[in-house]
Amino acid sequence: MALVKDRRQLNLRLPLPEHSERRPRFPLPLPPSSLSTTATTNPTATASTTTTITAADIEKVQVLGHGNGGTVYKVRHKRTSATYALKVVHGDSDPINRRQILSEISILRRTDSPYVVKCHGVLEKWGGDIAILMEFMDKGTLESLAKSGDLFSEQMVAKIAYQVVQGLEHLHAHKIIHRDLKPSNLLVNEQMQVKIADFGVSKIMCRTLDPCNSYVGTCAYMSPERFDPDTYGNGGTYNGYAGDIWSLGLTLLELYMGHFPYLPEGQRPDWATLMCAICFGEPPSLPEYVSKEFRSFIGCCLQKDSSKRWTATQLLSHPFLQNIKG
Template sequence: MALVRERRQSKLGLRLPEITDRRPRFPLPLPPTINQQVTKSSISTTEAEYETVKVLGHGNGGTVYKVVHKKTSNVFALKVVHADSDPMMRRQIFREMEILRRTDSPYVVKCHEIFEKPDGDIAILMEYMDFGTLESLLKTTGTLSEATLADVARQVLNGLNYLHAHKIIHRDIKPANLLVNKNMQVKIADFGVSKIMCRTLDACNSYVGTCAYMSPERFDPDSHGSNYNGYSGDIWSLGLTMLELYLGHFPFLPAGQKPDWATLMCAICFGEPPSLPQGVSDEFRSFIECCLQKDSTKRWTASQLLSHPFCR
């Protein structure tokens, strides 16, 4: 037996890599396309072409800047993830890079370029949405009307329909991850916890995303179906997002109350789905009910919701 092992090893000539704290335990992103390749000699030139205007936000081990291309005066958003970020954040940025390279939709934020800086930071140059997020819009201008929400829902559903058709599940749909510009164009962003499915109906039950917008089956798989598909989880999150933009606060909690994990789990898993106040249209009420079915198999798909009277 010892002789057989030696001969097999000599033919293969392969050795499994050792798993260490210094070796990444996540898959590397897809190779860049030709127009995305950046050599070390051109990295400093690329950075020098842009002037930083201001910081748009911090979080998840990185910073987002508003930058201007010096020659053309075109404005972009530059997302920089620092080299010393923890492995989880690095894994998320590699996942986001892979998805951004795959997507090409007017309802998904556009990525123009990805490059690694000399200090190890990773930079993603994206289109700039001048009104920020729907979360910031809610804080500055107040709640949205049904007519505006119908337009928002239609755009987000077009984005989700595109992503789901390409076997991509976002897993973190919420007002903070939906970008908007002055023309009220809405685009899906932040794919750090998204998943590319190998097959359309693969299981997608990892506990990721913002817990407030998680569907009941994500909190309690045993009670709400352990073999659910993740696409319906995006629809649940969309329903809560639409309700929050209409009510002005997170639907499962009274206005001003800060959510905690235990309260959210009890409300989402054991409570009734949040209801709309009197005075809303039957179409909007029906749309929310189609999104917030606790049984994930009864939720409408993005394609079905696009034909709902509220969106039409």
């Protein structure tokens, strides 16, 4: 398989820059709206005027999470009481993490969809920290809901699928592939609105079928052609758009089944086991009692041959989503 050849390259590392070279020497790109936002876009806002937000205007409320050299905070605007999420990558973090947040900023500048988490602005703080001020989703992630014991009915999964597919259609239309779609990267609010987030390893494609053969992302949700493009890809290439659809199918299956579908409940995955299951096994299936529409929808997502997988636009016309309102 091409897998062996490609994995040899994973241990290659560029030398890290000296500590003094990790500080940005150029202005950061800002979203089109810069730091100007309307408070009424947030349900907790108390004012209806347009507000220019600076670092001095916000106060930290609590830590929402850590990882990849950074921290995500829940923050509040001091004057309007509007709440936001502030994603901070620290100035002395790994250069890879800093490149990822700069990539995420670039992606967010291109998106404007109710199904993609909104960026309200970018702050460069003293000491080289980079912070993205983002929409706050008060229910957390679909992963956190599942771990808390929430059960997802077929109807709930259909509503989630509709929103995520809408988001993917918007991203793919703008030549953006996510590459790391999974329950922990789908945010939820009290109204059960679902939005795609975390674009650190996403890519803006220069051409519709620009090859994308790196091993970034989470291997559990990788499509077969991501591991072995020669066998499962279209002409030996990895189609990132189709890869996002595969990840969507596994995500929906996991939410419905209550555990990762390729493994028995409670089993911890490892890279070799997952690779063998995804490449050599049959795609996981739903229980017999689910509707034929649900089974068909998952089947359209989990085609091992990437050329047979439905696109986001095609999925929006699938019978499984026809009775869902956005």
